[in-house]
Amino acid sequence: VICWRHSGTSSGAGPRDPPGSLRVGRGARCIGKVGSLSEASAALRLPLVGSGAERRRALPGHPRSRRRQDGGPLRAQVLGGRLGAPFRPQRVPGGSGDVPILTSEDNIVSQPAKILNFLRKQKYNADYQLSAKQGADTLAYIALLEEKLLPAVLHTFWIENDNYFTVTKPWFASRIPFPLSLILPGRMSKRALNRILLTKGEPPHYHLKEVEAQIYRDAKECLNLLSNRLGTSQFFFGNTPTTLDAYVFGFVAPLYKVHFPKVQLQEHVKQLSNLCRFCDDILSCYFRISLAGFSPAGQDTVDANLQKLTQLVNKESNLIEKMDDNLRQSPQLPPRKLPTLKLTTADEESNSFQPLSP
């Protein structure tokens, strides 16, 4: 079983970021997973309590590096959702360890790159149909994102005072239990600042303002490059999503969707209409939420519902049965567009920890 853990969802009037919903869809490709999906779904019933307890125990006591705090969970989740791995997103409050964390049986995998490797070893691979050159391009663009865009994203979320105190800090603090909620956001912020200064803050930029100017310039250039590369196609490599799409989405979507007071980079993203369209596409395909919570009045109601969601493990048996049904009915190859599972509205519960029950 694969259990998914990442840090808090939104609260208050905050972000549109939809990290809290269940996405199980049979997205791009499930290679060689004919039997194992149903096995996994059967296995879902079993060690739920066990893995919950395991996860609790496995809460790391020592802090590890938290870079890609914001891009990571979303990105890995998108990829996981695409691949149709049976996900049970569990939010375990607190934790001074890494996020996102993937727990599967007795494996704990902690960083996005490692999570992707892990999924690949389990034979969930979104890059199966890419040529060697495209695979190399993926690696190169990921490096570009990390080098140019990540500092600006970190700055927007964690260092820009207005944004940090209005949006990010309450958002994270709301999902962390009391004593840690005072400490951890501050620590994350310091770590982000440290990282930016160490990698970008060398002379001739002696003042933070100059560093900020430089990283925003780099970020805008990077977004322009991405937009040029995307062009008019639906995803970066044709019509099916790949790892690179997940990475780009993970970085760009929070910038695009979260309501910030200081919106410098967001404005820039909104001007690049193909990136916005790309994010919206992925959101609608892979992050679809329950019909009950959805209203044509649009994203606001959606977000309000999302904000009430903590983690959704709502009707587990329905879920498993639906998955089994889908599995039995559908052909295994070629991969189809996802029949995403609609969630029922048991997700009105907003308790912070959902105990797993078979």
Add this chain to the structure above:
Amino acid sequence: MTLMCNFLRLKLIFIKNDYFSSLEGTFLKWISFHFLFTGEQILLSDNASSLAVQAFLQMCELPIKVVCRANAEYMSPSGKVPFIHVGNQVVSELGPIVQFVKAKGHSLSDGLDEVQKAEMKAYMELVNNMLLTAELYLQWCDEATVGEITHSRYGFPYPWPLNHILAYQKQWEVKRKMKAIGWGNKTLDQVLEDVDQCCQALSQRLGTQPYFFNKQPTELDALVFGHLFTILTTQLTSDELSDKVKNYSNLLAFCRRIEQNYFGENGKGHIPLRSQGKKEKQLILSLDQSGYTCEKL
């Protein structure tokens, strides 16, 4: 501390203009380029960056003159070598140098369209992200290499307490940076695996073409050449790093091609890799037509 050793260390590349002709139009008359302390002082990562810039300038067909000084790092505006000095301007590191040269009218990547330019930038970041960081890791965070090679080379021009102090200070700085970007907990094997992944990506991108963007070399080619050539020809405590690169035959052919075209005997310059001066622990990097070998003195 830095003031104390300011008069001692320097590694740099000069571009001098001809004082006797007007500066309009031709901004570079001759560029001088020599590495004085290559054998004793320069480290793997600095050598790679410097070679990349040198290759780029050769590809642009700009006359260069190399000057080596012990305190080049402190002379440079960004604290990194190499840097170029032309007229009354000083520009350091490959990115700004490319932009500077482009502003003066020489560019290698004009013929590329937007998508290709994006790809080129992405691959340059890949090389910087993976190869350069791996080189830094290897020379500052791997205890064997640090003890045997890096400390003695870095502190070479300085008298006794200063050489140790500066080396430890630099090591602490690099380790801090590694920790901030998440490489602090990586083992050497993981780093080598990353290098392998990067080389694989470069090899796949290059394919059977002569250069990365078909017929003409660009700054990406210069950068890749600088790093790969340095990795191949520097002898460290173990050969694992260069072995990773040697697995990819098209990358080896690529390095050889650029070396012959731009640094060969009949080319426009030579890779000045001979050591001079005091001999502490030195490596002579020699170019063998049939392969790359290193000799130790």
